Amino acid sequence: MTRYALTLEFDGATFFGLQRQDHGPSVQQAVEEAAHAITGEQVTLHSAGRTDSGVHALGMVSHLDIEKSFEPFRLMEGLNAKLRPDPVAVIACEVKPDDWHARFSCTGRAYEYRICNRRAPLTLDRGKAWQVSRHLDADAMHEAAQALVGRHDFTTFRSAHCQAASPDKTLDRLDVRREGEWVIVEAAARSFLHHQVRSMVGCLALVGQGQWRVQQVAEALEARDRQALGYNAPPDGLYFIKAKYPD
Amino acid sequence: MTRYALTLEFDGATFFGLQRQDHGPSVQQAVEEAAHAITGEQVTLHSAGRTDSGVHALGMVSHLDIEKSFEPFRLMEGLNAKLRPDPVAVIACEVKPDDWHARFSCTGRAYEYRICNRRAPLTLDRGKAWQVSRHLDADAMHEAAQALVGRHDFTTFRSAHCQAASPDKTLDRLDVRREGEWVIVEAAARSFLHHQVRSMVGCLALVGQGQWRVQQVAEALEARDRQALGYNAPPDGLYFIKAKYPD
Missing domain, CATH: 3.30.70.580 (Pseudouridine synthase I, catalytic domain, N-terminal subdomain)
Known part of the structure; x- marks a missing residue:
């Protein structure tokens, strides 16, 4: 074998x-x-x-x-x-080796979320990005994101179907940057809850559009309540980028 | 109106x-x-x-x-x-203004051709790039491409269905560069013949794979004969990028 x-x-x-x-x-x-x-x-x-x-x-x-x-x-x-x-x-x-396991040996996961921030519908990127028509303030999104970095109870950002034993996770990185008409969100952690990245991105997009204040992301986290979630971003823009393993 | x-x-x-x-x-x-x-x-x-x-x-x-x-x-x-x-x-x-014409006022066209140079088939980029399995030497391709820049009779690189009155065209730029597993070809001219970019890219790919010597692209051009064409690259990788107009 x-x-x-x-x-x-x-x-x-x-x-x-x-x-x-x-x-x-x-x-x-x-x-x-x-x-x-x-x-x-x-x-x-x-x-x-x-x-x-x-x-x-x-x-x-x-x-x-x-x-x-x-x-x-x-x-x-x-x-x-x-x-x-x-x-x-x-x-x-x-x-x-036989004791290496793709899931259990993995010590880090990285996702990227791609938002196409423009009025026009997607053509070549259809199904491969989230199109957001209202202008996004990527700097405000990045600032709001920093409240989520670190060890927290992520109940607010967790699907009702999540099978993880605990809602406590350590988010290592959540960076937001603009590249032309694109807004890219990078997330890294040892592991994520079900829908966590999409839920975080959905709330950051509300900040980007000015519907939420920057501080509201921290408030949503502190609420530890799925009802406090602003928006769950669609799957289309989410990419699993990388899995990390000990050498 | x-x-x-x-x-x-x-x-x-x-x-x-x-x-x-x-x-x-x-x-x-x-x-x-x-x-x-x-x-x-x-x-x-x-x-x-x-x-x-x-x-x-x-x-x-x-x-x-x-x-x-x-x-x-x-x-x-x-x-x-x-x-x-x-x-x-x-x-x-x-x-x-009424005398401005998208086709006849246009003084420059730019295309990009995207080659995914790897063994694995395309997934997310299917239909949006040309997948070439054998390693491409992008530097050799760029060197070969320079023989096509300038005013030439492009009969070799012209479709049998081309409706242009003359095969003479001035190619302003034909640059080849590697970006990771991608090889990108950029072409700019006042105008192009039918299939010209795809025909040029097809021959450059032969150079990149070592099937043609660098000099063979210049020889194919000089032949002024469609039979001298090495390969017509598929449409999937070709993008019309930009049209230029006088201010």
Whole structure:
């Protein structure tokens, strides 16, 4: 048995999320079926993050165990051939020790949220960004975001379906910057609650539009109440960027 | 009658090109129908470039004449509302004098060609770039490209269906650069022949992969023969970026 770590890129628009679902296609099912087609083995994909329907990945890290031995490059090529035409690609593949785990060994996750801040509807970026018509003050958003950095009870920013044992998380970084008509939010933490990034971005966008004062984000956090949430941003703009592991 | 200049962004994948076609949807038809829905008038869209099926635009410039008077911002908003769900958006709109013409007044066109240079198939960028598996030497491509800059007979790089009176064109700029796994080609000229950018990029990619020597691009140009063309790059990676006009 060999454990292979896969770095995955995918367009979340056509999937019902990363994890296997009874009601529609998932990234997990696509990769497991591709692996089965190559190996004849029933494999299970484990991943650093559990992204929702519509959420994309540029660098999701996953692993699977295979009895047959493969040169990692050959396995990657074979998986990519079988994954067509699904919009999932294996962009890196390497052998890992048996006690390495894509989810449990992961010590850091990074997400990016892309807002296209303009009046005109999206064309080339449709499904791949959140279009916000009203002007966003990215500096005010960044200032408000800093109240969320650190260890907090993130109940306000947590989905009702979140399965985490505790609402306490440590947010390492939440940076907001403008690039032309784009506003980019970068978030990094050891782990996130379900909907946490989208919920934080939704509230920051209210600040950016002047509907919330900067201080209201801190107040929403302190309320520890989902009812205090201003807005949950759509999945379209969210990208899983990177998973970090100890060397 | 007022003449309005429109800056258009569109995803070319779902259109049979910019110009009206009998056999399928076009950007021109989409915009003309949106304008008709607002004004009740039969309008004709004139554009700086005539992009093919699958070719995208970030800044196509077009114009149309309308009898009714509109505040440009309102016209833009109205067109965008009517254009939904077509992947075309009006990103700028302004009033122009009657003797200003989107095509005939245009003194410069700029295109960008995006190559994703990696083994893995495209996911998020599918239909929006050309994926080339073999490593490309962007420096060699840039060097080869310089032989095409200047005034030349571009017969080799011209489609059999090109309607231009002469194959002589002046290419102002053809720059190739690498950005991570991307190779970007920028082309600028007063005007281009049909398929000229895609034909030039196709040959440069042969140089990049080491299948052609740098000097072979100059030799293909000198041959003045379509048979000397190495490869016509697919439309997916081509973007009309900008149209220039005298102040």
